Structures are given as structure tokens and as C-alpha cells.
Amino acid sequence: MWIGIKLVANWSCKMTKLGQTVAMGVSEAVQSQPVITAPFGKALVEAGARNPKILGLTADLGKYTDIFPFKEAFPDRFFNIGMAEQNMVGIAAGLARTGFVPFCTTYCVFATRRAYDFIAIGCALSRSNVKIIAGLPGLTTGYGATHQGIEDLALMRSIPNLTVIDPCDATETMQAVHAIAEFDGPVYMRLLRGQVPVVLDLATYRFSLERAQRLREGTDVGIISTGLMTGRALEAVQTLSALGIEATLLHVPVIKPLDVATIAELAATVDLLVTAENHVVTGGLGSAVADLIVACQTKNKLIKIGIPDHFVECGSLPYLHTKYGLTAENIVSTVLSALHQPS
């Protein structure tokens, strides 16, 4: 049963030509899919027009993080800090202390692995109004382990005071930009860049910093997804429905603070929970749900779909997604085998 939100497109996992390594600046969309170009930059320009305190910063990755529309619109409010991520975050914290709202862009790997202390101490501890927008989350590049931000959610989720967001498409990216521009506090948000698919309907979907989103209701299984895996989960629940299995699909764009009530409510109504995330299975959404069901003592069976606990090699995205199970097909087969296993 579809509820509430009109979904404009299914996210296909059949993407670029198989066997071709995808490096930088390549979209996640297939040709037939509706897309919005640079939704982050577009929304940031709108937010910047409304609030003159919003600034744009990047660490020599402006071109690759869709922030150049903001630079073109507000050249005096844009600063390229060079290849110095910890310095960018430090400067942003200082700017925030003088009343500005800096949006900083780089890749997930550099924001988290290189600038961790500066995010933790400079931003989170002081509740500075700094927004960190991080590109190439999980397996959205085939460039190799140095550029694949596969453990960023785990790192960021463990920092107190920080809000952590993994949007699933262009609609949510744009709405989340406006939401965090209004919100006073430090935010880490994953960035989908370039030609970003539209999965959720811009007119009817309402992103919330507090609430997870039930996209579908069913009693056989609860699928809890975030980021680009939500598009694949949407495809999976339709396939499952055709097979007579009705799933509840709960999309959790805000990993922290987690919408504990909605997840606990779901855990209380189904036996089987499957989490799906574009991230390692250690420390991300799946781990957060595991913590929660232990605390709630709901005794669910939980299966975590995500990247296994090791670094990923270079390769084409379809190849890597299939190899590491970030596909609708893997969600379907995981649910089927779990339901058919004697408990």
C-alpha cells in the first residue's frame, strides 16, 4: 500500500555500461530517469538569496561538488580555501562565530578522515552553525578506496551535537538544503551531485529533520533505508509485492538525531527488519537500528545490507554495486531468503 507521498520515479540500478570504470563527475542516473542538475547548488542559491548570511566555502572541489552556481550568484560570499579541509572547517567555525552560515563542500573522505577533530571540536562541541556538504558518499564513485566515503556516517554519527543527513535524491537534497539553512547548528550532509535522479515528488514530499518517512505500508517485512538505497528499496518493494510480500518501507534521511519513535513503532509491528545503506555495515544506519531494537527488546530478526567491513576497489559502479549488494535485486533476495528460513 502506497501512502502519502507521490513517487515520481523508480531508481534503476541498471546504469552506465558494464565494465567501464566510473571516476569523477559522473551521474548516478540512467537516461530514462527524470533528473535535476546540481540540486544542491540550485537550492543553495535560493537559500542564499533569502539569507545574506549564507556563505559558500570549498577545499578546491567546487567544480565537483556543485557549489559553483552559488559562487556565480554571490562571488563576494564564496571562498575557495584550497586543499586544506581542516582549515576550511576551522575557518567556517570562525565565520559562524561572527554570525554567518557557512556551507563547506569537499568529498566525504576528506571531510571526515582529514578534518575530524575540527568538526568534532570546532563545530560540534561548540554547536557552531557550520554545514558540511560531502560528495562521493559510499559507492558513488568507482575511483577506489581513497575517494569512496564508505564509513563517514559511522564517524559522524558518533560525534555529539552533530546532525547527519543522507538524502536519497534531488528532491530531498534541495529540501534538506533549505531545512539546514534554517536550522541553527552543525550539520554533516552527504551530497548527490551532477545529474541527480528525482525519486520523490518535489510537490508532495516534505523533508523533515525530525521524522523518518514511511513510503509504503506492509506487514510482512520492514525495510529501513537511507540515501541512494531508498531508491533501490522502492524498486525492491514493488517486486516483493508482485510476489505477494508486502513490505513497510521506512526512509531515514536523518541518521542523527535518529527518529527513534518511528523505527521502534515499526520494530514492534513486524518480525523481520532489513536495513539498506550505501555505507559499511559497521556503524551506520544498520548499527543504529540494531542498537535500537536491543534497547526496545523487540527481538526482531535484523539483516543489514551494506558494504562489508573492508575497503572497496576501483571499478565501474554497476559492477561494484552488484558485487557488494547495493541493488534492488539483493534487497529482494535477502528478504525472500530471510522469510523462507525457519526462525
Next chain:
Amino acid sequence: MEETQRKERRAADIQRLRQRSKNLRQHILTMASGKGQGYIGQGLGIADILAALYFYEMKYDPLNPRWEKRDRFVLSTGHYSIALWAALVEAGILPASELPQYGADQCRLEMSTIDTTPGVEMTGGSLGHGLGQAVGMALGLRLAGESSRVFVELSDGELQEGSVWEAAMSGSHFQLDNLVAIIDCNGIQADGPMVMNIEPVADKWRAFGWETTEIDGNDMTQIVAVLEAARQPLNRPKAIVARTLPGKGVASIENCEKAHFLNTTHVDWNQARRELELQND
């Protein structure tokens, strides 16, 4: 005649500031004797610079520490908090009654600076953060059209953190005339005397595009002169390399083994106070 008056005024200013330094050091001894340990050497060493900043150079409102038009002082070495607490008490931003609570449970005068305490611009403790945030503040103040300035203290050991040089590069790139870095060079770090050579300090800052002056950081005349010179608009930030003596002003602490973290169980605090009173300016 004018020149004579100017010289007399200057001499009176210096005398007044030396008294402030002495007061700061008294506050530091009050805190140190209460806690029995801490970063006392660094605190006493930098007291003259803080006295000049808080009672000569910076504009602020003790009744409204968050006044938007204030000059900012960023203490990058959070463990020097003992000196900042002394300055904030002397400036009337914090009450003297809190001095004995330095480092105690539930105190506001923590062993390392925390920005929830009034008058503190940045939470310190993790080294290499202050200059980047100060660059951000200076940039923000300029963007906002404010004439306020940002003074940031760093230490020689801290210069080993790479983030300092990233921030130094950006300070001159953005031509932050409203930014002054004061590098407290006291020659000690956690594991002893400088474990990694960072000299020549002044040349490094010059190479990074900062207008740089080296002074004796315990000589009030030199401190005042360099702060005045740093007001000059030059389209670049200013660096003051200040050589200081850990424990300055209290002979028994000056003569301690130069340690990063001083255990003071052997210090006779009454004797220390007497030494401070007898200090020859």
C-alpha cells in the same frame, strides 16, 4: 614639549600595564595554589602580553562580553587558560571569587578553555585550531563591515601542527589586516624542550606573507610598541614572535625545571607571592 608629554604618557602607560601584569600573576598564583598543579609556567610567561591586550589594545565591554563590535582574543593554546581566567577576572568579566575554583569540579575556570565561560571566544585544548578560527572570525568581521580586530595567541610547540600553516597561508591570502597572531615562544613542550625544531619562527611567518616582528614577550615597552605598529593597514596579517620566560615574575617558579605541566607541591605559595611583590620591573 609635545614629545616630552608623549614620553611621559607612555611611561605612565607602561607603569600601569606592569601593575596589571602583576595583578594577573597574583590571580594565577591564587588559582595555582588552590589547584596545586597546572600550566603555571606558561600562564606567568604570557601574563605581560595579556595585560597589554586587555588593558591597552583591545576594545570590549566587560558588562557585555558578546558585544558585536568587540575585538576578539582567541587563545589557541587552551591549556594556557589560567592566564585567560586571570585576564578576564582583572577585566571584570569574571568574578575574582571564582579564582580558587580553577580546575575544580563543576567550575567555569576549566584547566582548558571552554567557550561556555563568558569572555572565551573559542574552546581550546586541541592544538592547531585557533588560527583557522581566527582567520574565519577576521574574514567574517570584514564581511560584516565591522572594524573589530582579532588577536590570536599560539605557542611555539603548536607550530608543529600542520593546520597552523594551512591557516597562516589563508590569513595572508585573504589579506586579513584585522588579524594579529602572537606566537608565544617559551621553548618548552609536553615532552621537554622543543622536541622538533621549529626555528627560525619569524622567517617562517614572513615566508607565509605575514608582517612579522620578534620581541621580548616579557618587556612591556616592546609589547606596547609592537601592538601599536600592528594597527598599520598593510593589506596583510601581522605576526608577533614573542620570546617569553616560563614562570616569569616568580623566581621560585622561574627556577623550576622547565616543565610543560608543573607539579607545584614543593612551591611555598606565600614565598611565591612575596617574590612577585619584590619583582623588579
